Amino acid sequence: xHVGQVISGVGHAxxxxxLIFGGxxxxxxxxxxxxxxxxxxxxxxxTLLTNGPQPAAPIDIALPAEPEIVPDPVETPTxxxxxxxxxxxxxxxPEPEVVPEPPIPQPEPEIVDEAPVQPAPQxxxxxxxxxxxxxxxxxxxxxxxxxxxxxEPEAAPDVVEQEAVTPDEGGETQAEEQEQTAPEEATEEIVxxxxxxxxxxxxxxxxPARRPTPPARTAETPTEETxxxxxxxxxxxxxxxxxVEDALRAALEGGGAEDVPxxxxxxxxxxxxxxxxxxxCWNVGSLSSEALQTTVVxxxxxxxxxxxxxxxxxxxxxxxxxxxxxxxxxxxARRAIIRCTRDGYGxxxxxxxxxxxxxxxxxxxxMRIK
Amino acid sequence: MMVRVLLMVLxxxxxxxxxxxxxxxxxxxxxGVIEPLPVAVPNLVPETAxxxxxxxxxxxxxxxxxxxxxxxxxxxxxxxxSQVSDFNSPVLYxxxxxxxxxxxxxGAVNVQGNQVTxxxxxxxxxxxxxxxxxxxxxxxxxAWRRIAHKVAxxxxxxxxxETGYFDSRVVYVSETGPKDNRRKRLAIMDYDGAxxxxxxxxxxxxxxxxxxxxxxxVLYTSYExxxxxxxxxxxxxxxxxxxxxxxxxxxxxxxxxxxxxxxVYSLSQxxxxxxxxxxxxxxxxxxxxxxxxxxxxxxxxxxxSQIVFESDRSGSxxxxxxxxxxxxxxxxxxxxxxxxxPVWSPRGDLIAFTKQSQxxxxxxxxxLDGSEERLLSASFLxxxxxxSPNGRVIMFARETQGxxxxxxxxxxxxxxxxxxxxxxxxxxxxxxxGPLQR
Numbered sequence: 182x183h184v185g186q187v188i189s190g191v192g193h194a195x196x197x198x199x200l201i202f203g204g205x206x207x208x209x210x211x212x213x214x215x216x217x218x219x220x221x222x223x224x225x226x227x228t229l230l231t232n233g234p235q236p237a238a239p240i241d242i243a244l245p246a247e248p249e250i251v252p253d254p255v256e257t258p259t260x261x262x263x264x265x266x267x268x269x270x271x272x273x274x275p276e277p278e279v280v281p282e283p284p285i286p287q288p289e290p291e292i293v294d295e296a297p298v299q300p301a302p303q304x305x306x307x308x309x310x311x312x313x314x315x316x317x318x319x320x321x322x323x324x325x326x327x328x329x330x331x332x333e334p335e336a337a338p339d340v341v342e343q344e345a346v347t348p349d350e351g352g353e354t355q356a357e358e359q360e361q362t363a364p365e366e367a368t369e370e371i372v373x374x375x376x377x378x379x380x381x382x383x384x385x386x387x388x389p390a391r392r393p394t395p396p397a398r399t400a401e402t403p404t405e406e407t408x409x410x411x412x413x414x415x416x417x418x419x420x421x422x423x424x425v426e427d428a429l430r431a432a433l434e435g436g437g438a439e440d441v442p443x444x445x446x447x448x449x450x451x452x453x454x455x456x457x458x459x460x461x462c463w464n465v466g467s468l469s470s471e472a473l474q475t476t477v478v479x480x481x482x483x484x485x486x487x488x489x490x491x492x493x494x495x496x497x498x499x500x501x502x503x504x505x506x507x508x509x510x511x512x513x514a515r516r517a518i519i520r521c522t523r524d525g526y527g528x529x530x531x532x533x534x535x536x537x538x539x540x541x542x543x544x545x546x547x548m549r550i551k
Numbered sequence: 552m553m554v555r556v557l558l559m560v561l562x563x564x565x566x567x568x569x570x571x572x573x574x575x576x577x578x579x580x581x582x583g584v585i586e587p588l589p590v591a592v593p594n595l596v597p598e599t600a601x602x603x604x605x606x607x608x609x610x611x612x613x614x615x616x617x618x619x620x621x622x623x624x625x626x627x628x629x630x631x632x633s634q635v636s637d638f639n640s641p642v643l644y645x646x647x648x649x650x651x652x653x654x655x656x657x658g659a660v661n662v663q664g665n666q667v668t669x670x671x672x673x674x675x676x677x678x679x680x681x682x683x684x685x686x687x688x689x690x691x692x693x694a695w696r697r698i699a700h701k702v703a704x705x706x707x708x709x710x711x712x713e714t715g716y717f718d719s720r721v722v723y724v725s726e727t728g729p730k731d732n733r734r735k736r737l738a739i740m741d742y743d744g745a746x747x748x749x750x751x752x753x754x755x756x757x758x759x760x761x762x763x764x765x766x767x768x769v770l771y772t773s774y775e776x777x778x779x780x781x782x783x784x785x786x787x788x789x790x791x792x793x794x795x796x797x798x799x800x801x802x803x804x805x806x807x808x809x810x811x812x813x814x815v816y817s818l819s820q821x822x823x824x825x826x827x828x829x830x831x832x833x834x835x836x837x838x839x840x841x842x843x844x845x846x847x848x849x850x851x852x853x854x855x856s857q858i859v860f861e862s863d864r865s866g867s868x869x870x871x872x873x874x875x876x877x878x879x880x881x882x883x884x885x886x887x888x889x890x891x892x893p894v895w896s897p898r899g900d901l902i903a904f905t906k907q908s909q910x911x912x913x914x915x916x917x918x919l920d921g922s923e924e925r926l927l928s929a930s931f932l933x934x935x936x937x938x939s940p941n942g943r944v945i946m947f948a949r950e951t952q953g954x955x956x957x958x959x960x961x962x963x964x965x966x967x968x969x970x971x972x973x974x975x976x977x978x979x980x981x982x983x984x985g986p987l988q989r
Contacts, residue, residue, distance in 0.1 A: 447576065452576075452578055455578060456578050456579075456580060459578075459580050460580050460581075460582045460583055460584075461584065462584075463580055463582075463583035463584065464583060464584050464585070464586055464588060465583045465584070465585060466584070466585040466586050466587060466588065466622055467587075467588045467622040467623065467710055467711050468711060468712065469711050469712035469713040470713075470898075471712065472711075472712050480575065491678070491679070505712060506712055508712075509710075509711070509712035512675065512678070512682075512710075514580075515677075515678055516653060516675070516677050516678065517580075517583070519677045519678065520653075520677055535576055536576045537575075538574075538575035538576070539575055539576045539577075539578065540574075540575045540576070540577045540578075541577075541578055541579075541580055542577070542578070542579040542580065543580045543583075544579060544580065544581045545581075545583065546581065547581050547582060548581075548582070548583050548585065
């Protein structure tokens with residue numbers, strides 16, 4: 182009995198709830214387009230057709246001739262050809278590049294505009310010839326209308342005065358100094374270096390190098406051959422020639438000590454460059470353990486083209502090993518100096534006086550075990 | 552005012568030496584390069600009709616000796632600009648400089664009957680001078696390789712300042728067959744693996760051959776009787792005799808003293824192994840160690856005053872040094888891992904050893920106080936180092952992994968460079984490098 186009431190109550194409650202809340206769960210009506218339709222008569226429609234600008238509008242639509250563009254995409258299946266054909270079109274592209282060029286010339290004119298400002302120094306340079314007459318005062322100092330021969334009258338009174346002065350005052354020395362300074366040379370004409378014939382030959386033809394052909398010798402044991410003095414020069418012709426060439430080169434290029442340009446000391450970078458060049462050829466791989474503990478100081482004379490004089494390479498001192506080890510270490514150092522100088526060490530010629538002689542210390546401490 | 556001027560003058564005088572250079576330019580070179588020295592060895596000039604082939608062979612062996620050190624690089628003959636056709640003709644240094652040859656070896660060979668005479672000269676190309684005097688060797692045609700080795704030794708010595716090691720021999724254990732059935736016999740060969748000769752048969756196991764100081768005898772351990780016993784073998788006559796030993800003991804790991812009259816070895820009694828010394832002539836023995844641990848692998852210092860050996864008295868296998876007559880030992884190895892088979896360098900400045908660490912074996916060297924340890928190799932199994940006569944190279948045995956693993960001899964420079972196998976007809980182990988031959 183209660184069951185029936187409950188069922189009835191639930192059913193009614195559900196019905197009532199659906200009636201009350203059912204509308205709230207409904208979605209909003211879908212939007213729909215509303216078109217206004219007006220009903221006109223057939224006459225009115227015909228009048229609309231005849232009076233309106235209808236023909237013009239369709240003609241305008243046809244004018245774009247877009248169908249003509251359509252054929253282009255038809256040709257696209259052969260795009261490569263199109264690209265090839267279009268290559269001429271890039272040629273017009275350079276034209277736009279040419280177009281930007283005008284602006285480039287524009288700055289150029291600006292530079293040119295500035296350049297005219299710079300001609301001012303050119304004008305100054307033009308004025309330089311006016312300054313050129315500066316050498317004129319020099320001949321006025323040097324050249325005298327007549328050759329100066331006056332030192333004698335000046336020296337004569339000095340001698341007389343010196344005779345009057347007691348020897349304790351030392352006037353004789355002063356008189357001698359005056360005689361040395363007085364007779365300056367003066368000539369009537371200026372003889373330039375170009376006009377003056379050189380006393381010494383500027384260049385001399387080097388005698389052609391000839392390699393002596395050694396006479397055929399009988400086979401002998403090397404130990405017996407070496408002490409023979411007559412065979413030594415035969416086995417080392419090139420060595421001696423290279424030494425002679427080095428000596429000649431040093432003599433010619435080195436010249437007198439007065440001609441050596443001193444210049445400032447080498448910079449740290451120039452020294453490092455020399456150090457690196459020698460280091461790259463200093464091969465210690467074949468040295469003995471004892472030689473690798475020996476530091477040697479090697480001196481070498483350099484030519485002006487920054488090449489070592491081979492015959493001048495000498496061992497100055499050694500430390501840390503026996504004489505034999507020092508000789509081995511010196512051999513490696515000498516090879517290092519010679520090997521890497523085919524084109525010279527690239528040292529500045531204006532500082533030749535600074536590196537005319539070099540002492541290199543070869544310290545293998547870091548190279549012992551690597 | 553005067554004071555100011557005076558100060559300015561003094562300042563100029565003082566600073567002048569800073570800008571002016573006094574004496575020659577001085578620089579210090581501390582960095583060099585380590586690379587093989589280019590050397591050229593043209594074929595030796597034949598002085599008789601049948602000497603041409605011999606001249607080629609000699610040149611090849613000389614060049615191989617030099618290049619095998621890793622200190623030299625042979626410049627191939629194909630790059631030669633000028634040929635040496637006359638031993639007495641002057642050297643065209645420019646031609647050799649152009650191909651960067653720094654050392655040039657020229658020679659001549661004269662074969663008459665079974666006698667061969669070889670003479671050579673060595674040139675420092677860049678200095679344009681001969682290095683030392685020419686030398687001449689004579690011998691039989693059978694010994695032509697020894698003559699080539701002697702020439703190479705002379706060249707090596709003149710350039711490096713060290714004695715060579717090419718004219719030397721190595722005694723080792725030749726091995727054939729798989730690991731579980733390996734046959735071993737004593738063999739002797741040139742240092743480069745040529746001229747192998749067998750000293751024993753393969754009926755019994757042989758171990759640890761060791762050359763005497765002058766190379767006339769070899770000590771080794773054999774299991775002929777079932778127990779390890781020490782034998783002395785005369786290399787010239789191939790005659791041998793067993794050293795006396797006590798019954799029920801095992802003696803092994805023998806090594807000659809520098810005087811050739813004393814032998815040190817290990818004697819195992821029960822669970823204890825100690826080092827003993829024996830006078831070969833009298834057979835008298837002296838116990839040098841008396842510890843409950845295992846002491847073995849003794850090796851004399853070059854002057855015979857000390858012995859280096861291995862011991863596990865500290866709990867792990869380490870190296871110790873004691874006086875040659877026995878006494879207190881000092882430990883010299885303190886690194887990680889286990890150290891064994893120490894060998895004193897002929898120079899006396901280094902000790903070579905085998906090291907086992909982290910599952911790998913190494914050959915290494917250290918100073919006498921254990922400092923400056925350097926490992927020269929690493930592999931599955933490297934062991935048994937032996938020094939070249941000049942103390943520059945170490946030879947050892949390397950065994951590959953697996954049942955089919957093969958033992959091969961290797962050599963390496965003490966710098967760790969130039970690791971290369973020694974070509975032997977069969978496998979090899981336990982090498983012992985003999986002295987230079989006379």
